Amino acid sequence: MAAMPELPEVERVRRGLESALLGRRVERVRVFRRDVIARPSDPWGGFARARSNPAPGSRRVPAAELLGGQAVVEIRRHGKQLALIGDAGGSVLIHLGMTGQVLVTPPRVRLSSSDHVHVAWHLEGGGRVVFRDPRRFGGVWTCPTTEVLASRWALLGPDALTARETDLATRAGGSSRAVKAALLDQRVLAGVGNIYSDESLHAAGIHPERACRTLSAECWSVLARAIRSVLEAAIEAGGSTLQDGMFTDSAGVAGTFQARHNVYGRAGNVCRSCGQTLSSAIVAQRTTVWCPDCQPRGLSTTCSH
DNA sequence: AATTTCTCCTGCAAGC
DNA sequence: TGCTTGCAGGAGAAAT
Numbered sequence: 001m002a003a004m005p006e007l008p009e010v011e012r013v014r015r016g017l018e019s020a021l022l023g024r025r026v027e028r029v030r031v032f033r034r035d036v037i038a039r040p041s042d043p044w045g046g047f048a049r050a051r052s053n054p055a056p057g058s059r060r061v062p063a064a065e066l067l068g069g070q071a072v073v074e075i076r077r078h079g080k081q082l083a084l085i086g087d088a089g090g091s092v093l094i095h096l097g098m099t100g101q102v103l104v105t106p107p108r109v110r111l112s113s114s115d116h117v118h119v120a121w122h123l124e125g126g127g128r129v130v131f132r133d134p135r136r137f138g139g140v141w142t143c144p145t146t147e148v149l150a151s152r153w154a155l156l157g158p159d160a161l162t163a164r165e166t167d168l169a170t171r172a173g174g175s176s177r178a179v180k181a182a183l184l185d186q187r188v189l190a191g192v193g194n195i196y197s198d199e200s201l202h203a204a205g206i207h208p209e210r211a212c213r214t215l216s217a218e219c220w221s222v223l224a225r226a227i228r229s230v231l232e233a234a235i236e237a238g239g240s241t242l243q244d245g246m247f248t249d250s251a252g253v254a255g256t257f258q259a260r261h262n263v264y265g266r267a268g269n270v271c272r273s274c275g276q277t278l279s280s281a282i283v284a285q286r287t288t289v290w291c292p293d294c295q296p297r298g299l300s301t302t303c304s305h
Numbered sequence: 306a307a308t309t310t311c312t313c314c315t316g317c318a319a320g321c
Numbered sequence: 322t323g324c325t326t327g328c329a330g331g332a333g334a335a336a337t
Contacts, residue, residue: 097330185332285311309337319327
């Protein structure tokens with residue numbers, strides 16, 4: 001029901017920011033909520049930040065640390081994370097969490113923290129980029145150098161858009177966990193969340209509860225290909241925007257891939273491939289939907305393809 | 306050591 | 322109609 005930015009949605013945002021922000025200089029930065037900002041060097045990488053505004057003892061973040069006065073020279077993405085690179089070498093890492101958005105808005109639209117806008121970057125010559133996130137599972141991390149950014153991203157697995165079967169088999173192959181749990185683990189594979197794990201497993205014909213160690217090399221290969229093709233199709237369709245859908249790209253445009261979901265959100269409906277009723281259960285703490293015919297639970301070491 | 310469960314937060318929907 | 326309850330989930334911390 002909620003709309004979660006996974007890799008395709010973040011990639012749409014990245015592309016939008018590339019056209020709106022690249023080469024532009026940040027004139028002024030406004031911070032409405034200090035507690036969404038941290039540094040990778042903060043305790044636990046700043047993830048366990050205090051939840052009050054401002055957090056007790058939290059510092060005022062210098063504008064230069066948030067790209068103030070700098071031109072944006074590059075916009076990168078790894079998995080679900082986005083980074084704006086400034087011409088002084090520093091960068092701002094943004095994670096959208098569940099309900100985060102990065103929007104390019106006209107300067108005259110009035111903003112406040114009651115709109116859940118937490119940070120606003122005013123651009124030289126007009127225009128503005130804002131980070132808003134009602135549920136505040138997302139956040140902003142300031143990285144003094146691209147090395148700091150790279151070291152943080154090194155904690156993640158390979159980007160799901162380019163990951164190969166050997167990446168998956170090496171990082172998860174021997175595990176007893178359910179294959180869905182492995183796909184959701186960002187240290188295994190970066191960028192896949194609940195929607196695209198279910199869609200990919202359906203496309204690959206693999207049951208979400210199959211233990212990783214029961215998957216053959218052939219299965220991992222089929223799965224890696226399915227992940228890439230599902231993500232590519234989703235990017236092409238502008239990502240998935242669900243009913244209470246927070247997700248839009250940086251211009252506020254919703255995606256259309258939700259209309260092509262084959263399993264996510266369709267429990268009890270019929271499988272579009274075979275007509276069987278789709279099953280649902282909690283797997284890896286997430287609502288999970290699959291087709292009992294297309295994705296046999298079987299203990300065999302081959303997938304259904 | 307590996308894996309599972311709990312927690313954070315808000316808005317929407319279902320149920321009485 | 323208006324309240325309460327439940328649910329959605331990314332990812333670290335805590336528990337197993």
